[in-house]
Amino acid sequence: MLRVSLRHRAPDLEVDFQAPGGITALFGPSGAGKTSVLRAVAGLLTPEQGRIEAGDLLFDHSARVNLPPSRRRIGYVFQEPRLFPHLSVAQNLRYGSRFAAPGTVPDAARLIELLGLGPLLARGIAGLSGGEAQRVAIGRAILSGARLLALDEPMAALDAPRRAEIMTYLEALRDETGLPMLLVSHALEEVIRLASTLVLMEGGRVRRAGPLADLLADPALVPAFGVREAGALLHVVVTGADPDGLTRVQAKAGPLFLPHPAAMGAALRLRVRAADVTLAVTRPEGLSALNILPATVTRLLPDAEGPGGTVLLDCAGAALMARVTGRSVAALGLAPGRPVWAVIKALSVAA
Amino acid sequence: MTDWLPPEALVALALSLRVSLWATVLSLPFGVAVAWLLARRRFPGHGVLNGLVHLPLILPPVVTGYLLLIAFGRRGVIGQWLHEVLGLTLAFRWTGAVLAAAVMAFPLLVRAIRLSFEAVDPKLEEAAATLGASRLAVFATVTLPLILPGVLAGAVLAFAKAMGEFGATITFVANIPGETQTLPTAIYTFLQVPGGDATALRLVLLSVLVAMAALGLSEWLARRVARRVRGL
Numbered sequence: 001m002l003r004v005s006l007r008h009r010a011p012d013l014e015v016d017f018q019a020p021g022g023i024t025a026l027f028g029p030s031g032a033g034k035t036s037v038l039r040a041v042a043g044l045l046t047p048e049q050g051r052i053e054a055g056d057l058l059f060d061h062s063a064r065v066n067l068p069p070s071r072r073r074i075g076y077v078f079q080e081p082r083l084f085p086h087l088s089v090a091q092n093l094r095y096g097s098r099f100a101a102p103g104t105v106p107d108a109a110r111l112i113e114l115l116g117l118g119p120l121l122a123r124g125i126a127g128l129s130g131g132e133a134q135r136v137a138i139g140r141a142i143l144s145g146a147r148l149l150a151l152d153e154p155m156a157a158l159d160a161p162r163r164a165e166i167m168t169y170l171e172a173l174r175d176e177t178g179l180p181m182l183l184v185s186h187a188l189e190e191v192i193r194l195a196s197t198l199v200l201m202e203g204g205r206v207r208r209a210g211p212l213a214d215l216l217a218d219p220a221l222v223p224a225f226g227v228r229e230a231g232a233l234l235h236v237v238v239t240g241a242d243p244d245g246l247t248r249v250q251a252k253a254g255p256l257f258l259p260h261p262a263a264m265g266a267a268l269r270l271r272v273r274a275a276d277v278t279l280a281v282t283r284p285e286g287l288s289a290l291n292i293l294p295a296t297v298t299r300l301l302p303d304a305e306g307p308g309g310t311v312l313l314d315c316a317g318a319a320l321m322a323r324v325t326g327r328s329v330a331a332l333g334l335a336p337g338r339p340v341w342a343v344i345k346a347l348s349v350a351a
Numbered sequence: 352m353t354d355w356l357p358p359e360a361l362v363a364l365a366l367s368l369r370v371s372l373w374a375t376v377l378s379l380p381f382g383v384a385v386a387w388l389l390a391r392r393r394f395p396g397h398g399v400l401n402g403l404v405h406l407p408l409i410l411p412p413v414v415t416g417y418l419l420l421i422a423f424g425r426r427g428v429i430g431q432w433l434h435e436v437l438g439l440t441l442a443f444r445w446t447g448a449v450l451a452a453a454v455m456a457f458p459l460l461v462r463a464i465r466l467s468f469e470a471v472d473p474k475l476e477e478a479a480a481t482l483g484a485s486r487l488a489v490f491a492t493v494t495l496p497l498i499l500p501g502v503l504a505g506a507v508l509a510f511a512k513a514m515g516e517f518g519a520t521i522t523f524v525a526n527i528p529g530e531t532q533t534l535p536t537a538i539y540t541f542l543q544v545p546g547g548d549a550t551a552l553r554l555v556l557l558s559v560l561v562a563m564a565a566l567g568l569s570e571w572l573a574r575r576v577a578r579r580v581r582g583l
Binding site: 043068070072084096145 | 478479481492497
C-alpha cells in the first residue's frame, strides 16, 4: 500500500491519496502535477511537507526522514528510456541488481521472456526502436529490485501501434508479477485498460481518488474525462460465438453482442461511453442496434452550461450513464424511478 | 641519435618528457574535480574559480612564473612551508618545472574535461540513482565511463602544452642543464650559442611532431566521447 500526503509550493501541490496495489493511475490534464507527485515518490523532488510510505517510510518531513532515490526501491520509467549509452542491453538490464539487497531482484530470465527482450540482449542501445528501448527501460527498473514501478507517461513518445504493444506488455506484467505500479497518464484509454485505481488530479490537487469504475460512472466527473469519454464499465462473461463473427456475452441485466471474437468463458470489462447510450421509453423495434438493456433512471444531472445532461441508470445493479439533451428529458418524461430501455450503440473491451 | 642530437639536447628531451608526464598525472585528479565543479555545480565563487583556472592562459607566462616564485620560492609563503615540513624544494628544481608546467596546462585540461561533463545528460545520472546507485556509484559507473575519452583528450592536450612550456618555467626554475633545462629552454640556449642553430632546428622539429601527434590524438579521443554518449 502506497500512502502519499504532501505539500509543496513550486510546483504548487497539495496531494493526499492511497494506492492499494495493482495499477494506480494519476490522471489529469498536463500541468496538473502528476509527474511532480511521481518524482516526489521516487525521491527526485523533495516536498516541503508531508509523508510518503510504501511498505517502509520513504519520506516524513516532521520526522526528518528523507531516503535518497537510490534507497527507495522505486523503479522509475521515464518518458524517454534513458538507457546507458556505454552499456549493452543486457548490461543495462543488470545495472540495478548490483546495488539491490539479496532476495529483492526477481527472476531475470522470466522477466526477459515476459518483455520479449531475449533477441535484444547482445545489442547496443543505439539501434533500438522507441518501443524496444522503453521495454528495456521497464525491465531495467524491475530488475533493480523495485517494490513499486513508477511509470511517467512511458508511452507518450511512441506511435499508436507501439503504444498498444507496450500496453500489452504492461498488462502481462500486472497480471503475472503483481508488482504495484503508479502510472502517470493523460490518455484515458491507457488508464481504462490498465488501472484499477484512479487518482484524478487538477491544478496540483487530487480532485477524486478511488476505484476506476466508481469514478468513471460518476456523472459529476463527466467534464474531467470529457463528454465523449465519460461512461461506465460493465462486467460480463463470454458465453458463445455466433457464426457471423459476433461474440455473445452475458451481463447481469441481459445478453449483449460484441463485434469481435473473445475467449469462451473469459470475464471482460466492457466500456460503455455515456455518449453511446440512447434512451427509449418503450422497447424499440426496427432498430439496427443489437444491444438493448432494460434499466431504471436513478438521477438526472443537467450540465452546468449548455443544453445537455447526464442520466444515471441502474441496469440490474450496474451503473450506466447516458448523455441526453434537456429537451429529450422533458419529451420522454424522464425522472428517477422511470423504467427505460438503454440502447447501446457501441461497446468496447476495456481489459 | 647521438650524432643527430648532442647529449645536452637528449638530456633536455628526457627531462621534458619526465616533467610533462608528472605534470599531467598529478594535475589530472584536480582537473576532473574542478571541471566537475564548474560543469555541474552552481555556487558563490563559481565565476571566480573559472577565472582563476583560466588566468594562466591569459597572463604573460613570465607573470605566472614570477607569481609561482613569490608563492613557492624558498622564502615564499607556501614554498617555505613545503621546505620545512615536507622537505620539498620547488624553486630551481625539476619538481618546480613540473609545477610550472602543470599550472600552465591546467586551463586546457579543465576545458576539455568540462566539455565532456557537459555532454553527459544529467537525466542518465538521475536514472542511475533511481536504480539504486549512490552518488559515488553514479559517478563511477555512468559519468566517468562516458567522459573517459574526454579526460584522456584533456590529458594529452595538457601533456603537449607542458612539453612546450617556456616562460613560466624559465622564470620560476631558470634554465639549469640537467635539472631544469627542458626542450624549449634548450632550444633557447642553442639559439644563443654560435653553431647551435642546427641542433635548435632539430629540437624545433621534435617539438612540432610531439605537438601535432598530441593534437591529433586529442581530437580523436574527443570524437569518441561524442559517439559514446550517443551509444555508438
